Amino acid sequence: MENYYLGVDVGSVSTNLVVIDENNEVVIKKYLRTQGKPIKVLQKGLNEIKQKSGNLKIKGVGTTGSGRQLASVILGSDIVKNEITTHAVAAIQFKKDVKTVLEIGGQDSKIITLKDSIVTDFAMNTVCAAGTGSFLDRQASRLGIDIKDFGNYALNSKNPVRIAGRCAVFAESDMIHKQQLGHNQEDIIRGLCEALVRNYLNNIGKGKDIKPPIVFQGGVAANVGIKKAFENALQTEIYIPKHHDVMGAIGSAILSKEEVKKKGRSKFKGFNITDLNYKVRGIDCNDCANMCEIIEIVADKKTIARWGDKCGKWTNALKGEDQELA
Amino acid sequence: MKITFPHMGNVYIAGKGMLEDLGREVILPPPCSKKTLEIGTKYSPESICLPLKINIGNYIESIERGADTILLTGSCGPCRYGFYSVIEKNILQELGYNVDFIVFDPPEGKPSKLLNSFKKAAGTDNAIKIFKGFYKGKKIIEKADNLTKLSNIKRAHALYPEKVDNIMHDFYKNIEDVHGSNEILSLINYTSKKINSVKEKKQSEYMKVGIVGEIYTIIEPFVNLEIEKKLGHFGIEVEKSLTPSKWLSHHMGLGNIGISEERKKWKAAKPYLRTLVGGHGRETVGSAILYAKEDYDGVIQILPFNCMPEIVAESILPTVQKDYDIPILTLVVDEMTGEAGYLTRLEAFVDLLKKRREEKKNGELLLRG
Structure with missing residues (x-):
């Protein structure tokens, strides 16, 4: 069975998902409007891919874009990269x-x-x-x-x-x-x-x-x-390029392929994450004058990630448990 | 008389120690925060540069804590900083705050005026006492800057960089509760020892980045979104081209006899910029060149939005980048506190530097083989 790699680019306006094969050819491509609801859109996109493809063997996942951290926590990605690097990687692949x-x-x-x-x-x-x-x-x-x-x-x-x-x-x-x-x-x-x-x-x-x-x-x-x-x-x-609108996602998929080849295994959580119920909770920390707005991602009552604190108090508190933060 | 002064990196530590030695009461503004920025932007002219907005925030927060006298240094370089004391005085007056300003303007042929300001701030006519306080202050700022420098290197080397963050966090928290130069110096020493004992990675070579640009944005961590910390977590050693102690050594000593670091920067910048363009524009160009000559991996320029001297430097830096083959990234800071875009640029820059280093190594191996 062929191996496939998923690349996800969560941007301000659109959330793009692509699946590429071993030759870096795009097999599936999804271009969705983010509309301020990145998690919902991500789940929807993944669900559509699942339905279209049956059960593709996803061997690696890469995330990019301004929502890369968030996407990584939800999907379990092998690589989290900034948009500049991923766009360059995809452009080199094209030309x-x-x-x-x-x-x-x-x-x-x-x-x-x-x-x-x-x-x-x-x-x-x-x-x-x-x-x-x-x-x-x-x-x-x-x-x-x-x-x-x-x-x-x-x-x-x-x-x-x-x-x-x-x-x-x-x-x-x-x-x-x-x-x-x-x-x-x-x-x-x-x-x-x-x-x-x-x-x-x-x-x-x-x-x-x-x-x-x-x-x-x-x-x-x-x-x-x-x-x-x-x-x-x-x-x-x-x-x-033909897929000019999803180049970031393509780049991150290519990078995930390289990463998985190096590491030997993927952290991808599987397609069933589309069934989980994610909640985002905002916490206003009032411990100092910065009044950071901490974001907490909860999957079925379990906190899986936090960010937004300047001092690291909230983020580090999770690190001790079995959490992984990209 | 309850004295306060605006934040600018470690300056407050020295100011506090020095004035407390002279028996003055010091009210520190709370560390710069979103609230400081909010107050500052509310009461400052919209198009003024960011440092003034933060200053205003600092003053008002200090006044709320009981301060009634503000200390500020002046400047006569052609940059808006020269107007700061006047504008700030006006803003506070219009808001109805009744505070005294003591401004240390450069003497410009009238040293008595500066001397009087010193006397007023120190609360004594005794020149020996003032001189002694000054000496201690200088010592504190040097030690504090060395501590920052140490932490910026150690963070890159540390197995767990958060440990360095925590030690520094405690240091800045405790500094408010110690008084006088002796206590402050011993806290600095204690913290240095703690940082030195942090466990390091097994790695012999580290990448180095030099920070150049407008002095306030380089020095004040809140304003530059803690760039040193962020780079440190990427495993990069950070060196800053301007620090309060370097500034002091130029303006209060070495600069006058022509052997300060600034002079070296001017000399380096000469083929590109031979004259003063205000602020530290010329130094920015010179520092970037010096870093390139010292084999730094990259240079980052930071400036507040619409800072004139740095815009001049910014337009020269691409030529320096080409001539010396060193990557230079320019970051503009303003009221935005969102960090995502900022991190993206830093991350991409670090990727670029890493790739370059790998290539260099491969090239060397090829040449040798």
Whole structure:
């Protein structure tokens, strides 16, 4: 029987699950909206995989994304890795000689530069989320069009409008202003795509060595308007992987495969965790002025993990028992 | 007169010891916390840099504990810190707090003014007494900084890094209850011994990261989301380019005769930045270069959002990164207390450094074989 590996990326906007085989080919892929309920969505996704595949032999699990800790506790993962590393791993799998990875997700955007398949530099947006997926989502709904068609509109524009890209709030008011002046929708959308790309390159790409081949991934890579704007700005071809929206999950699955090969066994708790009843309890610790909000994950009345404390008092209290914290 | 001063890393330990030796009553602000930040952001101008917001939080929390006099150092470098004492005084006045400010501004040709401030804070005209207090203060800050340095290295070496955390946690808790320089120094000694006795891993080589950037954000652990602790838990030795004791040795001594560490940094930075850009912008560039020359694995720059001098340095660092082949990560801190994104960057940076080290080793083996 073939061996399979599960990769899970719990992000702010979407939760992605992929199952890959020994050759790193994607067998099953799930892209679900997180909607602020990561545990429920995770269980749902796992359940769907179980039903679709009968009982695949999952030999390893990797988690990534901002909810990687949480996913790891629930699934029992073999490796917990940050999004930057997993995205780089998946991009290398897609294109061996990749030198630059552009990634735009729901709340984050990043750039990764590589040399000989090794990450040499990276950057992530810091205090500002202008130009990420959530922003485009919002503007699409403001214009009353489906986010899926957004890119195509941009391609139809012949005369883009210049929109201020520095800050999402200013971009929005600038866009409204241009609308009131009577510019047509296509031109405004293309202007928005160009503003986003300009902002990305000036902000995240600042001082970075952007060399081809360039791979563009993340949810926003589905947007052909943005792809075109990148190609225009960088004057080179941009490669978009087939599974561009779940690259983080693919990367973590690949890493879990390597980890399990090293360790010899997996910590995966099995598919039946979908039947367990998970509860998240918030505790307000009032022992000092930090007033940390401690999060406690309870599976069928048993506390399986805690985090959120600055001093480590709550987290360490669990460590003595038979708990494992990733 | 009940004296207080803002938090900045270990400075409060020395300030407390020195003033208590002179017989003054000191009210320490509670350790920086979310509450401090909340108070600070509520009463400060929205676009001012983060340190001022924390200062305001510190003052108000101290005033609530009974403080009526605030000590603060001034500055005349072209950076907003130069305005801090004036703005802060104004903010507190407008809020109706009736407190005295004693500001130690650089003398600028009028040493008598600075001397008078010292006399007022010390509560005595006796120069010998003041000098003695000062000497003790300097000793405490050096010892305290050495303790921090020791813990930052030991955390990486420790079999259970939490043990180092616990010892330091106890130290900061107990420091509030000991008084005067002698008691403080003996607590520091005791803690050092305890840290030295923590069991180490069986490993001979450790990765090293140098921290550069804006002085306040480097020094105050609450503001930089305890970066030293986080890196230590990843097994990385941490060295900070700026500490209160280094600052003191430059401004109160060695700087004047031209052999301080700052001078070395200026010299290193010269091909990239030959003039003062305010704050420690020039030192940031110089320190990064010095770390690269000393074979550090990587450099991390920390700055508060919209800090002018550090933005200048930030734009020069990619060139340094290329010229010296050393990875440099820039982290901007602001009011956000969510740590997830911060951890992601640190983790990815550590991954990058580890991979580089492996590659280097493989390369060396190949060359030898």
